Amino acid sequence: MACPLRCNGALKHNTEVAVPTSPSRPLSPHLTIFRWPLSMALSILTRVTGAALAVGLVLLAWWLVALANGPDAFATIDGIVDSWFGGLVLFGFTAALFLHLGNGIRHLAWDMGYGYDAETTHRSGLFVVGFTVAATLLTWIVILAA
Amino acid sequence: MSLATPISRVRGLGSAHAGVSHFKQMRLTAVASIFLSLWFVFSAVGLSGADYTTVAAWLGSTVNATLMILFVLINVWHAALGIQTIIEDYVDQVVVKTASLIALAIVAYGLAAVCSVAILKVALSG
Numbered sequence A: 001m002a003c004p005l006r007c008n009g010a011l012k013h014n015t016e017v018a019v020p021t022s023p024s025r026p027l028s029p030h031l032t033i034f035r036w037p038l039s040m041a042l043s044i045l046t047r048v049t050g051a052a053l054a055v056g057l058v059l060l061a062w063w064l065v066a067l068a069n070g071p072d073a074f075a076t077i078d079g080i081v082d083s084w085f086g087g088l089v090l091f092g093f094t095a096a097l098f099l100h101l102g103n104g105i106r107h108l109a110w111d112m113g114y115g116y117d118a119e120t121t122h123r124s125g126l127f128v129v130g131f132t133v134a135a136t137l138l139t140w141i142v143i144l145a146a
Numbered sequence B: 001m002s003l004a005t006p007i008s009r010v011r012g013l014g015s016a017h018a019g020v021s022h023f024k025q026m027r028l029t030a031v032a033s034i035f036l037s038l039w040f041v042f043s044a045v046g047l048s049g050a051d052y053t054t055v056a057a058w059l060g061s062t063v064n065a066t067l068m069i070l071f072v073l074i075n076v077w078h079a080a081l082g083i084q085t086i087i088e089d090y091v092d093q094v095v096v097k098t099a100s101l102i103a104l105a106i107v108a109y110g111l112a113a114v115c116s117v118a119i120l121k122v123a124l125s126g
Helices: A004-009 A038-068 A071-082 A084-111 A118-145 B006-010 B019-047 B052-060 B062-090 B094-125
Strands: none
Touching (some): A038 A071, A038 A118, A038 B052, A038 B062, A038 B094, A071 A084, A071 B052, A118 B019, B019 B062, B052 B094, B062 B094
16 A cells, blocks of 8 residues: 555665765655645555554453453443543544545555546545544434434 | 675565565455444444443344454454554564564454454353
8 A cells, every 4th residue: 555654764675775865855755845635644544543443453352351251341341431531532433443444445446446636536535534524423423312 | 885796685675475465365354344344333333331231142142243253353354464564664674573573463363362252252151
């Protein structure tokens, strides 16, 4: 998966290759120099949310083990889940899941050769942002209304 | 200035021939995860605020236990591939990189085993 973050160290492995040492010559693409187009922000966010969701799997394992250990262990973790802090964390995971899911589908379309031109890429990015906000809010409206 | 011949300088820097397999596994687990994740969110919303008995009975159903095991295995697989890519992108030193990849394998296989046993324990005790 092409990601702007990965390009910095591409040439570092082989010391035979001349790595520019002059500070006046930025490595490309450089986070502090380029403005942040939507596609770049989404690319970085997809990787960040992917890493976060991997941590979420560890928390899911904790929850499943507590459930398997019986009512007392489950009550302990349920107290955390039900607190405002637990709710905030779960809200974050909901948004992360929908962003990663939406942009993942965008990536699958790219893999099949669709939507590569700049305008379509920008529009599909906007769609992913809209989908993330709408799906996250809808999910939590249903949870809080119940 | 190295005295190595040009061919010895480039040996080992080419393809590892495992990239296509990684690519395909990433996409297949992604497609599977679309459906499993939607099921997971619907289930989690339905279970919000439920007590122990309700949650245990829910996971005690054969369909839910099967889908939950699939959800965990597919997503641990997908996550392990992703974290592997992140490690390979940002960790430069060979020793640290290898150690990180071994640690990742331990955590991934561990998570898959721990979750599967927990799910089966709930499903088979009900």
